[in-house]
Amino acid sequence: MKIGLALSGGGTRGIAHAGVLKSLEENGIRIDIIGGTSAGSMVASLYAMGYRPDEILQKFKENSSKIIGESRFSMITGIRKMMNKKEPIKGLRNGKSIETVFEKLANNKNFDKISSIKMPIVIPTVDIIDAKEYILTNYIPEGKEKENKGYITDITIGEAVRASSSFPAVFNLCTIEKHAFIDGGALNNIPVEEVRKQGADKVIAVKFEQDAIDEDSNIMDIVMRTIDIMGNKIIEEKIKQSDFVVNIRTDKMGLLETKNIEKCFYYGYEAVNSRIEEIRKLLQ
Numbered sequence: 001m002k003i004g005l006a007l008s009g010g011g012t013r014g015i016a017h018a019g020v021l022k023s024l025e026e027n028g029i030r031i032d033i034i035g036g037t038s039a040g041s042m043v044a045s046l047y048a049m050g051y052r053p054d055e056i057l058q059k060f061k062e063n064s065s066k067i068i069g070e071s072r073f074s075m076i077t078g079i080r081k082m083m084n085k086k087e088p089i090k091g092l093r094n095g096k097s098i099e100t101v102f103e104k105l106a107n108n109k110n111f112d113k114i115s116s117i118k119m120p121i122v123i124p125t126v127d128i129i130d131a132k133e134y135i136l137t138n139y140i141p142e143g144k145e146k147e148n149k150g151y152i153t154d155i156t157i158g159e160a161v162r163a164s165s166s167f168p169a170v171f172n173l174c175t176i177e178k179h180a181f182i183d184g185g186a187l188n189n190i191p192v193e194e195v196r197k198q199g200a201d202k203v204i205a206v207k208f209e210q211d212a213i214d215e216d217s218n219i220m221d222i223v224m225r226t227i228d229i230m231g232n233k234i235i236e237e238k239i240k241q242s243d244f245v246v247n248i249r250t251d252k253m254g255l256l257e258t259k260n261i262e263k264c265f266y267y268g269y270e271a272v273n274s275r276i277e278e279i280r281k282l283l284q
Contacts, residue, residue, distance in 0.1 A: 003283065004033040004200025006192045006242065007040030008207040008235075009185040011167075013250045014039020015060045015261050018046075019268025020206050020246060022053035027276050029283065033198045035122035035191035037184040040206075041164040042067075045102065045157055048119040049109045057265045063101045064261060095162050095171035103158035114138050114160050115153045122194040124184035125163040128173065133187045136160040141197040192241045202283060205242035206268075207235070209249045244282050246271050 005024075007017045017040055024031065036044030046056045060067075111117060115138045123136040127150075134150040141151075155163075155176065163174040163181035174181040188194075195203050239245055248271045250264050272279070 001201045001283065002032040002199055003030065004035070004195035004198065004203040005031045005044075006190050006195045006203055006205045006238075007034070007036035007044055008190045008205075009038030009040055009165075009183065010208045010250075011039055012060075012064060012261060013208055013248075013264055014043055015057060016208070016248045016250060016264045016268030016271070017043040017206055018053045018056040018060070019265040019270075020248075020272050021047055021056075022265075023269045023272035023276065024279075025053065027272075027280070029279065033120040033195050033200045035124075035195040035198075036164075037124050037189050037191055038165045038167065040190075041123040041161050041184070042102070044121055044123065045114075045117075045161055046105065048117045048121045049106060049111050049157070051105075051109070057262065059105060060261055063105075066097050066101050095166050095174055098165055098171070099156075099158040099162040099174075101158075102161045103156060106157040111157055113153075114155055114157050117157070120198040122191050122198060123160050123164045124188040124191050124194065125160075125166075125174075125181045126184060126186045126188075127179045128182045129178075129180050133184075134163075134179070134181070135191075135194055136163060137194075137198075139198060188238065189235055190238045190242075192238050196241065202243045203241070204244045204246060204279070205239055206246045206248065207239070209247050244279060246275065 007014070017036070021031070021043070031047070034044045034048055036042070043056055046059065051059065106112060114121065114123070114136055117138050120139050121137060125134050125136060126132070127134060132150060134152055136152050136155055138153060140153065159174070159176055163176065164184040166172065166174040166181055167183045190205050190207055192203050192205050248268050250267050
């Protein structure tokens with residue numbers, strides 16, 4: 001039986017996915033196929049390249065400030081610039097830092113392009129120019145080459161992760177040749193279907209519980225909740241195609257917050273541990 005894992009986006013909360021993988025490994029559950037959107041693509045790509053869950057946690061701790069990048073200007077100034085039609089299309093942060101970090105991490109394992117990875121991997125992104133979903137992968141499913149959905153294999157791992165993680169307004173567009181990619185969560189925040197197409201017999205989906213909005217919520221909390229509400233129907237349809245869903249509660253960890261990375265890792269770890277008997281039963 002081939003087991004697939006589909007990891008959702010969620011900003012720096014995505015490190016919880018590594019905690020999920022740690023628990024699965026400790027319980028003897030091997031993942032054969034992996035997919036991830038946005039932050040999920042970061043963990044998925046590292047795992048597919050051979051980084052162990054604890055190593056992924058360490059790499060996130062070492063590189064989180066580089067991945068997020070320094071803001072070129074204050075939030076208020078940035079919003080003013082984005083509202084100015086004369087300004088070039090830019091986010092509050094330069095997403096090139098994501099690509100640079102993941103190129104280095106890939107090179108450390110002697111990988112370059114996504115096609116060089118052995119474990120089947122799928123990373124969704126969206127081209128804002130033609131409003132079309134693209135799947136960045138090392139294997140194009142048989143018979144799917146002519147689908148309206150595009151499959152791309154000739155892309156570096158750093159570019160693939162950046163393309164899927166370019167959250168609108170936060171990061172610049174990821175421009176590659178004729179494409180202008182934004183965060184894959186715009187159309188496919190949990191790539192269950194694509195993991196299934198890679199030959200998975202059972203697919204475990206991992207997503208984050210929605211945080212409540214209260215007097216302590218900041219503007220990014222509200223933005224994330226708004227996007228969650230808008231994307232709920234899409235997510236519901238994706239989730240229905242999975243065999244098991246792991247919901248992770250992250251105690252209101254912000255989209256770009258880095259101070260509680262290790263704590264968030266263990267949220268994912270415990271989310272699986274608390275339901276491990278259900279997962280075992282599913283896979284028997």
